[in-house]
Amino acid sequence: MPELPEVETVKNVLKKNLIGLKILEVDVNYLDMIKTNLKEFKEKLVNENFIDIKRYGKWLVFETSNYYLVSHLRMEGKYYYTKRCELENHEHVVFKLDNGYFLRYKDVRKFGVMYLVDKDKLFIDTPLKNLGYEPFNNKLDVDYLMDKFKNKRISIKTVLLDQEIISGLGNIYVDEVLFKSSISPFKKANLLNRLECQKIIDTSREILSAAIKHGGTTIRSYTSSLGVTGNYQNYLLVHTKKICSICNSGIKVSKINGRSTYYCPNCQGEANE
DNA sequence: AGTGCGACCCGAACGC
DNA sequence: TGCGTTCGGGTCGCAC
Numbered sequence: 053m054p055e056l057p058e059v060e061t062v063k064n065v066l067k068k069n070l071i072g073l074k075i076l077e078v079d080v081n082y083l084d085m086i087k088t089n090l091k092e093f094k095e096k097l098v099n100e101n102f103i104d105i106k107r108y109g110k111w112l113v114f115e116t117s118n119y120y121l122v123s124h125l126r127m128e129g130k131y132y133y134t135k136r137c138e139l140e141n142h143e144h145v146v147f148k149l150d151n152g153y154f155l156r157y158k159d160v161r162k163f164g165v166m167y168l169v170d171k172d173k174l175f176i177d178t179p180l181k182n183l184g185y186e187p188f189n190n191k192l193d194v195d196y197l198m199d200k201f202k203n204k205r206i207s208i209k210t211v212l213l214d215q216e217i218i219s220g221l222g223n224i225y226v227d228e229v230l231f232k233s234s235i236s237p238f239k240k241a242n243l244l245n246r247l248e249c250q251k252i253i254d255t256s257r258e259i260l261s262a263a264i265k266h267g268g269t270t271i272r273s274y275t276s277s278l279g280v281t282g283n284y285q286n287y288l289l290v291h292t293k294k295i296c297s298i299c300n301s302g303i304k305v306s307k308i309n310g311r312s313t314y315y316c317p318n319c320q321g322e323a324n325e
Numbered sequence: 326a327g328t329g330c331g332a333c334c335c336g337a338a339c340g341c
Numbered sequence: 342t343g344c345g346t347t348c349g350g351g352t353c354g355c356a357c
Contacts, residue, residue, distance in 0.1 A: 055351095084333085110351080126334095127350045161334045163351075179352075203327070210328095215352080223350070309329085312349080 054125045056110055056186075056220030057263035057284065062131060063107045066114075069133045070102040070155065075116070077148035085144050085159075086166050088177075093168045097121065097147070109183050109219030113174070120174045126163035132156040183219040187256040192218065197249040201241040208244060209237035210309045212252070221256065224291045225263065227314045229255045231290035236321035237306075237313050262287060290314045 054062065078094045080086055086093045100116035107113070114121040123129075135153055139146070145166065147155040157164070167178045175181045184200075185192040200217045201208075211217060212226040221229065230237050233251035235244070244252075266284040290296070291314045293303045301318040 124351080126352080159334095160336070161350080163334060165352085206328070213351080310349090311351095 054110065054127075054129070055222035055225055055263075056107075056260055057266075059107050059110050059112055059125065060264050062125070063105050063112055066112075066131060066133070066155075067105045069153075070105065070114075070149075072101065073153075074099060074101050074150040075147050076150055079146040079148075080144070081139070081146075082144035082162055085162065085164060086168075088167045088169065093166070096168060108180050109186060109215055110222070111180060111183075113180075115171075118171065120167075120169050120171060120178075122167040122169065122174070122178045122180065123157070124165050124179075126159070126161065126165070128161050129157065129159040129164035132158065182216050184215060184217040186220050187218060187253070187260050192253055194246050194249045194253070197244075197252065198246060201244055201249070204241035206241060207237060207308050208235060208239050208241045208252075209311070209313055211241040213309075213311065218256065220260065223311050223313075224288070225256075225259055227291040228259050228289060231314075231316060231320060232259065234319055237308055237315050239321070290316060 075097050076099075078097045080090065080094060083090055096119060097116065100118060102114060102116055104115040105112065106115065110124065112123045112125065114123065133153060133155055136156075137154060140156075140158065142160045142162075143156050143158045144162065144164075145157040149155060157166075169177045185196065197217075201211065204211050209226060209230065212221050212229065213223065227237070229252060232255040233248065235248055235251070263284040266287065285292075290303055293314060295301070296303055296316040296319060299316065299318045301316055303314050304317050306313050306315070
């Protein structure tokens with residue numbers, strides 16, 4: 053499932069292939085995937101050139117001559133850059149390009165979404181308007197986190213999944229960050245001190261850098277797609293693990309706000325601490 | 326404003 | 342074995 057490192061990898065591969073190419077045709081097979089006006093989506097993108105591809109948090113943003121195409125892969129969305137023109141199952145959006153290739157978006161669960169907006173509306177008419185700082189942003193510091201956490205009486209696990217505070221951490225990496233910071237996922241965010249906030253910042257940067265270096269994490273073995281067959285799963289310390297690599301205690305799994313959460317009760321503390 | 330939860334999906338995993 | 346049920350994953354939108 054793509055989190056920030058996976059999306060970064062996809063972005064880099066797409067960028068290598070798509071820049072300069074023109075869109076000749078747009079097919080949409082699952083209408084609800086397009087969250088802005090469907091007719092405009094199909095018409096406006098014709099004859100647009102790909103100029104740049106960016107990533108904001110887990111969002112992928114294609115810059116074309118006149119618009120931004122905003123895409124979120126959710127759990128299983130993937131892009132294929134291919135000469136194949138036969139429609140495969142679960143391919144919901146297909147772009148025909150002017151070099152004989154196609155950009156094909158495939159998403160079994162249909163969870164992904166796309167927006168098409170004018171260039172001055174990227175941070176106004178899309179969910180990007182709510183994104184918090186990325187882990188690598190220098191503005192993400194202890195004062196920022198202390199301020200964001202001060203009225204949050206919910207678990208730090210839930211708060212770190214909130215993209216409006218830090219953007220780009222998903223379920224796997226939040227577990228890793230909290231483990232490496234020796235903080236219980238159950239701890240209320242407003243109870244964290246400055247040292248703990250600093251640890252969250254430092255470990256987020258460390259873990260995401262390492263994950264990007266290894267191409268992201270492939271937990272379920274879906275068929276590989278454009279650039280997303282990472283091997284960071286081999287470096288996970290707590291998520292999906294049974295035994296703590298630090299103290300040999302059994303790793304516990306609990307639901308926090310509906311999300312499966314792996315933690316070491318000995319190194320990080322228990323539910324009621 | 327903060328919080329909680331349903332909706333969105335469907336293949337895989339599970340339970341009987 | 343075969344069938345029905347549950348689960349998971351990120352985000353939005355809504356109710357309180």
